[in-house]
Amino acid sequence: MTMTSDVFTDFDRFAASVLDSVRGPRLMPVDLFREGDQYVLHADLPGIDPGSIDVDVDGGQLSIRAQRTADTREGVKWLARERGGQSFLRQFTLGDGVDPDRISASYDNGVLSVIIPVSERAKPRKIAVGTAQTAHAINA
Template identity: 65%
Template sequence: MAMSFDPFTELDRLTGSLLSTRQGPRFMPVDLYRDGDRYILNADMPGIDPGSVDIDVDGQLLTIRANRTADTRDGVKWLSQERPHGTYLRQFSVGEGIDSDKITAHYDNGVLSLVIPVSERAKPRKIEVTAGTTSEHQSIAS
């Protein structure tokens, strides 16, 4: 069975217990796919203030953080307040196969989109095989 290398290996930092507590980070569902020489990551973050989004790459760790503030209207009687608020957090191990200097991010209609280019050295390349004389081959082998 052939295994293909994928620099994105998600870290299991968010456990089920964090999802159920109000103090812990909120879950951020993502779609991730490779499109040619880049990865595309789309994260659902409805109601997030784009100014609260913090994305950083530290070595091989990509971290996305964002905050959604609670609605605190004065003088109203809440009948239901189910929309989650607080900190959203996702972390990914990105390996060495990406160009972290060229990552771009865009937030539109509640979706954060990251374009993560594959680094030049990680792109597949063909190696040309040339024919030579037997004496050239023997000098390389010895």
């Protein structure tokens, strides 16, 4: 197979690599839904070393950071190189109705799953309704 070099394609690749290096962190696509008494967040992070993933809560903000390291093989002739080192960042504001102390996360097959439990005080609850017969008089 013979590949020819196109000046415009080479320039496009060079410009994209320069722009990618100055753009900063990239966003990661997510799905977020409520299931029962918890919120579930799935974030796509393919090719990420699980050790580079950082999930933290600071005040009412949930932050997810991850880093993909560029392949630095030597002695090969790169024909295409579009999966360079990248950093990813996504931040979410948490409402009062979640329990930040019980947030958990796992990473499997390129997908980060974050479980955000609903706080006890935010869960629906039944209120007992009394009748006039069960009401107690208050003496002052």
